[in-house]
Amino acid sequence: MRSIKLSLAIAGAILLIAVVVASIIRGSSTAAVEVKTAQAEERIFEDKVLTTGRIEAFRRAEVVAPFPARLLSLKVKDGDYVAAGQLLGVLDTDEMEKRLGETRAALAVAEAELAQAQTPAALEVTQAEAALKEAEAQFQDARRKLERYRSLFEQGAVPEADLEAAETEYVKAEANRQSAEARLTALQKSHDEKIRVLQARVEQARVAVDNARQEAAKGRLTAPIGGVVLTTAREGTFLQPGTIILTISDRNSLQVVAEVSEQDVRGIAAGQEAEIHWAGSPGKTLPAKVSRVSPAVTRSNIHETENVVRVYLDMERNDILPGATVDVVIHRVKPRKSLLIPNEALLDEGKTKTVFVVEGNLARKRTVTVGRSNELYTEILDGLKPGAAVVINPKNIKDGQPVRKIQAGAKASD
The missing domain is CATH 1.10.287 (Helix Hairpins)
Known part of the structure; x- marks a missing residue:
């Protein structure tokens, strides 16, 4: 009886050793993968587009030559303000x-x-x-x-x-x-x-x-509207019918025509607020608002080799002259507090968006609901809590896989 008990004890010890050895072998076959992580944090989020634009007038009029004639004299010059009906110039009417x-x-x-x-x-x-x-x-x-x-x-x-x-x-x-x-x-x-x-x-x-x-x-050229004279022909020039002598822009109806790349125009819509910066007023910010977005892609007037989408913005009357080039900041999303993660941590699986979160030494897959994104970060509306360590570029990671953080990523910032 005593020998039987001894045999069972020895067999149990051998089995325990085998289990431990197998566990060690198994653990060595699934070594932890090194991953970079970033911390999900509540920070200020905004999405804005920086571009250039040109000041134009809603209401403008062109004064053209009514018949073949020589321009005898001009009574105005570029930048002059004229009233409707004012004499602008005289043609040779012999x-x-x-x-x-x-x-x-x-x-x-x-x-x-x-x-x-x-x-x-x-x-x-x-x-x-x-x-x-x-x-x-x-x-x-x-x-x-x-x-x-x-x-x-x-x-x-x-x-x-x-x-x-x-x-x-x-x-x-x-x-x-x-x-x-x-x-x-x-x-x-x-x-x-x-x-x-x-x-x-x-x-x-x-x-x-x-x-x-x-x-x-008609040889006495008068202003059809009040406004600013933009361009003028030269005195003494012989003009053919239809030749533009000068252009008048109504300064009370200015707009900004901004040129936005095809990639950046997504998310821009009427009603969004914007800022205008003009070199003629350094340090001064002029408010504006998006009025409409062109439905077509066109060639840039400012950078002739680029294709752009024109975005039109309303602005209040100010000292900027029509034709001026300005810097434009369009706020697709105004600054607000949000839970943010780097864009590189997000996996797009069709209708589902997922991330991998490091819990202990394991990577756990989480489905998240996202909001807006800018060039660096994405808003997380649901599925994560502040402080969660998300894996950067987790394309080859599997749910439950052992991982080891080798470097903490940059925190989400404003």
């Missing part, structure tokens, strides 16, 4: 004035022809009207006489020859009346048609004079 003189002469001729046609024609019509009136009176007399003679003839008071004479007189009077009516109608028609033609010529001549006068008046 040709326009010559044309105006020609049209005025043509109008005088047309008016004279009309007056000449109206006087004799009106006299002829008046005479024809008088002749018709006289013929009508003779016709009425002949009609009454014929009626009287018919009655007398029936009574036997006059011979048949007298009745026939009355009838002949009536027919003749009626023919005279019809002839007078026809003559008056013909004269009136001819007169009216001739007058209409001549009146039309007069009206055309007046329109030509008005047009020539307006063209000549």
Whole structure:
């Protein structure tokens, strides 16, 4: 009995030794992996885009050459403020004035022809009207006489020859009346048609004079709106129609046109606050607000080799001149306190975002809910607590794998 107990004790000791040895062997086969970590911390988080832009005006007007002419003089220069209607410059209008003189002469001729046609024609019509009136009176007399003679003839008071004479007189009077009516109608028609033609010529001549006068008046260049003069042509230059002489920008409606890279434009939206910095006012920050984002990518006006998206910002009136280049800071996320981890600690698994947290000597996988990201850090809304040590670049780490921290990463900072 004693020998049996001794044998069992020896067997148990051997089994215990085997388990310990196996554990040691197993532990040596899963050696801890060295990892870099960073601490999740609550710090100030912000997301901003730094870029450049140009001051432009919502409302602007171009003054162009209305006809081929030489620019005789300019009354303004770049940077001048002008009021609406103010004289800006004068073009050579010799040709326009010559044309105006020609049209005025043509109008005088047309008016004279009309007056000449109206006087004799009106006299002829008046005479024809008088002749018709006289013929009508003779016709009425002949009609009454014929009626009287018919009655007398029936009574036997006059011979048949007298009745026939009355009838002949009536027919003749009626023919005279019809002839007078026809003559008056013909004269009136001819007169009216001739007058209409001549009146039309007069009206055309007046329109030509008005047009020539307006063209000549365009030689005096006036400001269509009030604002700042941006560009001007040179005095003495011969200008073709449509050539821009100067541009006027309304300083009461300034906007900033910022150029943002395709990568940075994501997250920029109307209503976001921004800051404008201008070299002309060092140290001064001007507030602005995003009004709209262009829906298309275009070539940069400032750096011609780059493709950019234009972002438009409203700003209050100030001393910046239209055309000035400015530095722009757009706040996609204004400064706020958040739990942050480095972007390199985050794994993107489609709809799921995960991190590895070092707990003891093991890496544990955690699913997290994220907020916004900037160029360095990502907000953690759920899934981590402050102080958690997250693994940097954990692509080859598995859940539960032994790890050993070799270097503490930089803390999340503002």
